[in-house]
Amino acid sequence: xxxxxxxxxxxxxxxxxxxxxxxxxxxxxxxxxxxxxxxxxxxxxxxxxxxxxxxxxxxxxxxxxxxxxxxxxxxxxxxxxxxxxxxxxxxxxxxxxxxxxxxxxxxxxxxxxxxxxxxxxxxxxxxxxxxxxxxxxxxxxxxxxxxxxxxxxxxxxxxxxxxxxxxxxxxxxxxxxxxxxxxxxxxxxxxxxxxxxxxxxxxxxxxxxxxxxxxxxxxxxxxxxxxxxxxxxxxxxxxxxxxxx
Amino acid sequence: xxxxxxxxxxxxxxxxxxxxxxxxxxxxxxxxxxxxxxxxxxxxxxxxxxxxxxxxxxxxxxxxxxxxxxxxxxxxxxxxxxxxxxxxxxxxxxxxxxxxxxxxxxxxxxxxxxxxxxxxxxxxxxxxxxxxxxxxxxxxxxxxxxxxxxxxxxxxxxxxxxxxxxxxxxxxxxxxxxxxxxxxxxxxxxxxxxxxxxxxxxxxxxxxxxxxxxxxxxxxxxxxxxxxxxxxxxxxxxxxxxxxx
Numbered sequence: 182x183x184x185x186x187x188x189x190x191x192x193x194x195x196x197x198x199x200x201x202x203x204x205x206x207x208x209x210x211x212x213x214x215x216x217x218x219x220x221x222x223x224x225x226x227x228x229x230x231x232x233x234x235x236x237x238x239x240x241x242x243x244x245x246x247x248x249x250x251x252x253x254x255x256x257x258x259x260x261x262x263x264x265x266x267x268x269x270x271x272x273x274x275x276x277x278x279x280x281x282x283x284x285x286x287x288x289x290x291x292x293x294x295x296x297x298x299x300x301x302x303x304x305x306x307x308x309x310x311x312x313x314x315x316x317x318x319x320x321x322x323x324x325x326x327x328x329x330x331x332x333x334x335x336x337x338x339x340x341x342x343x344x345x346x347x348x349x350x351x352x353x354x355x356x357x358x359x360x361x362x363x364x365x366x367x368x369x370x371x372x373x374x375x376x377x378x379x380x381x382x383x384x385x386x387x388x389x390x391x392x393x394x395x396x397x398x399x400x401x402x403x404x405x406x407x408x409x410x411x412x413x414x415x416x417x418x419x420x421x422x423x424x425x426x
Numbered sequence: 427x428x429x430x431x432x433x434x435x436x437x438x439x440x441x442x443x444x445x446x447x448x449x450x451x452x453x454x455x456x457x458x459x460x461x462x463x464x465x466x467x468x469x470x471x472x473x474x475x476x477x478x479x480x481x482x483x484x485x486x487x488x489x490x491x492x493x494x495x496x497x498x499x500x501x502x503x504x505x506x507x508x509x510x511x512x513x514x515x516x517x518x519x520x521x522x523x524x525x526x527x528x529x530x531x532x533x534x535x536x537x538x539x540x541x542x543x544x545x546x547x548x549x550x551x552x553x554x555x556x557x558x559x560x561x562x563x564x565x566x567x568x569x570x571x572x573x574x575x576x577x578x579x580x581x582x583x584x585x586x587x588x589x590x591x592x593x594x595x596x597x598x599x600x601x602x603x604x605x606x607x608x609x610x611x612x613x614x615x616x617x618x619x620x621x622x623x624x625x626x627x628x629x630x631x632x633x634x635x636x637x638x639x640x641x642x643x644x645x646x647x648x649x650x651x652x653x654x655x656x657x658x659x660x661x662x663x664x665x666x667x668x669x670x671x
Binding site for chain 1 (some may be wrong): 435437483503507510512514515516546550552554
């Protein structure tokens with residue numbers, strides 16, 4: 182059987198996240214499986230590198246599926262391009278080795294959170310950022326972000342309170358980039374818990390607003406309690422940027 | 427009476443253009459006048475630098491209105507910011523001399539047309555460009571664009587067939603910028619007729635597709651007939667970028 186890897190870009194605004202839930206087709210996975218099933222005439226299951234929350238976007242989500250289809254990569258790309266809604270794009274279609282699995286083989290991921298700090302409405306980016314009108318203390322955010330680098334128990338930053346598996350993850354880098362009125366937070370790590378990037382962002386924003394101190398970060402990590410961390414940043418500012426294998 | 431100049435940014439997707447038409451509030455001008463009337467308690471008329479078609483966007487439309495209000499520029503900006511829909515943004519509010527008129531005093535304007543030539547859907551820019559999947563001959567477009575520089579009768583490029591006033595305009599520059607899969611056409615001139623930038627763009631795209639020749643451009647200008655020019659490019663790729671006074 183052939184194993185096909187897809188790189189998928191999507192605007193998550195209208196979707197209930199990546200992951201299929203029951204029969205609803207308003208998920209990216211559901212939409213894609215429906216299309217691939219039609220394309221191949223087989224019942225296709227599409228494995229993604231991981232979930233994205235409702236409203237979160239992706240520049241390059243990775244997914245793979247198995248098929249007996251004899252279509253070329255190019256034919257598949259053209260078929261999908263023709264029938265996909267305009268808010269989903271296929272960046273690449275590639276046949277890979279049979280053992281490749283987009284979730285199990287992922288070793289590193291990058292997410293980006295976009296904040297607009299200007300007074301006026303970010304008219305063209307309004308669905309792709311968090312609009313915070315008061316300027317943030319970017320130096321404080323940078324300092325606070327350093328507390329999260331390395332391997333930690335991120336239980337305080339996990340949106341799933343019933344999480345039974347390990348909540349230990351490794352963050353390799355948090356880039357804090359100020360570009361005019363834009364503030365970009367770019368997180369790279371070996372894996373992220375449910376809502377983790379959004380809770381980290383919400384907490385760092387509270388530091389930038391002076392509501393939390395840089396030295397609180399260590400305490401929040403050690404508390405292993407969601408209540409100690411900051412707010413959940415809105416989904417629409419978050420992008421899955423890259424997955425490494 | 428005070429004369430207030432606004433610089434306004436808008437996503438034209440949902441609007442029936444800049445210009446008020448009867449009682450419909452689905453125009454930018456109508457929406458703004460409604461808000462300014464509420465803000466000042468006076469019946470406000472807002473003069474824009476010019477119309478934009480339904481679906482066309484603006485990075486910096488200029489408009490002005492007269493008022494007896496004693497609000498400061500900052501108070502006005504904050505009021506508008508609070509009550510405007512998210513697809514309209516106020517970039518600047520400034521009190522100007524009583525003789526300033528945003529349309530009559532405009533001496534030069536710049537429009538930008540954005541084309542995406544990649545295979546895949548331009549997911550995040552899909553409402554802000556024209557998606558043309560086949561690559562265009564950019565060198566031919568550049569050469570063809572030179573025919574339009576200077577003062578010409580642009581009757582062939584006027585969408586209003588009943589136009590009784592002069593159709594002579596001066597184009598100072600057409601920048602043709604290729605950036606990866608993006609092709610940006612930037613038009614600067616002393617004024618533009620109805621649909622003029624979109625018909626120029628449609629004609630240049632036909633050159634890029636090999637459907638028209640570079641040397642046809644002169645003939646189309648001389649024909650003074652809308653039928654000789656190319657297609658009307660879709661509204662959603664067009665932005666009013668700047669107005670000079």
